Amino acid sequence: MSTKKEPKELAKQFYTVMYRMRRFEEEVFEFYKRGLMPGLAHLYLGEEAVAAGACVALREGDYIGSTGHGHLVARGADLDRMMAEILGKKTGYSKGKGGSMHIMAMDKGILGANGIVGGEIPIATGAAYSAKLRGTEQVTLAFFGDSASNEGTFHESINMPPGTCLSSISSRTISSAFRWISAG
Numbered sequence: 631m632s633t634k635k636e637p638k639e640l641a642k643q644f645y646t647v648m649y650r651m652r653r654f655e656e657e658v659f660e661f662y663k664r665g666l667m668p669g670l671a672h673l674y675l676g677e678e679a680v681a682a683g684a685c686v687a688l689r690e691g692d693y694i695g696s697t698g699h700g701h702l703v704a705r706g707a708d709l710d711r712m713m714a715e716i717l718g719k720k721t722g723y724s725k726g727k728g729g730s731m732h733i734m735a736m737d738k739g740i741l742g743a744n745g746i747v748g749g750e751i752p753i754a755t756g757a758a759y760s761a762k763l764r765g766t767e768q769v770t771l772a773f774f775g776d777s778a779s780n781e782g783t784f785h786e787s788i789n790m791p792p793g794t795c796l797s798s799i800s801s802r803t804i805s806s807a808f809r810w811i812s813a814g
Contacts, residue, residue, distance in 0.1 A: 643686055648678040651703045658699070658716060658730070668718050669729045672745075674700025684771055688739075693761075695754030695772035696743040699733050707735045748774055748781035755787040 655673045662671035674681065681704035685694070694701055702712055707723070715722025716730045723735050734742035741757055744750040754772035761768035778784055 640686075644679075644682050647682040647686060647704050650709075651678040651681065651700050654703050654709060654712070655700060657713070661717065667716055667730065669731065672698045672731055674698050678704075681773065684773075688769060688771070691739060691766075692768050693739045693741055693754065693757040693770040695741050695750030695757070695770065695774075697750060697773050697775065698743050699730060701743070701773055702733060702735055702738065702740050705735070705738045705740060707738045707740065711735075748778035748783045750774060751778060751781075751787045752783045755790065759790070 651674060655675050658667070658671050659673055659675075661667045677700065681701045685701065685704035685706075688694075688705070694705060696702065699712060699716065703709065711721065711723050712733065712735075713722075714720075715724055715726060715728055715733050718726040718729060720726050722728070723733055728734060728742070731743055731745040734740050741750070741753050744753070751772045751774060754770045758768075758770040761770065772787075774784075
């Protein structure tokens with residue numbers, strides 16, 4: 631997605647992504663309130679700017695370890711397939727089996743949302759390490775909340791053996807975002 635753009639054009643792209651995320655999440659919440667979807671609605675309301683800023687900078691082929699469906703919207707996943715997944719329909723990304731919390735879209739580099747606190751971090755680390763071993767310049771982002779930084783998987787992942795050369799850049803906002811750069 632990332633190319634050199636004029637500030638006005640980039641601002642419009644950020645706004646468009648954030649607006650799509652907000653509207654999608656509001657629709658999910660309506661389905662949830664009316665009891666039309668299985669499971670819980672883990673919404674990304676109020677956090678749209680985090681995913682929009684990070685995902686607009688990614689290229690096609692980069693990866694995301696996610697905590698919910700807001701990141702998929704920011705990455706440009708098909709909204710009809712996403713909603714079908716959340717509603718448990720066979721036309722969803724995982725044939726309706728992933729639901730709201732475990733939605734994935736490999737065509738968009740989404741490694742899957744994870745309901746386990748910090749569960750996406752080692753998955754994203756593995757994807758970044760795979761890219762490094764394959765010699766690609768793919769980037770992997772792992773989105774997670776503040777509580778995940780207290781989990782063992784967080785510490786294990788950022789303390790990979792020095793020979794792996796996976797860089798991490800942290801950004802502490804409302805929802806933390808970690809970026810593993812797999813290019814050596």
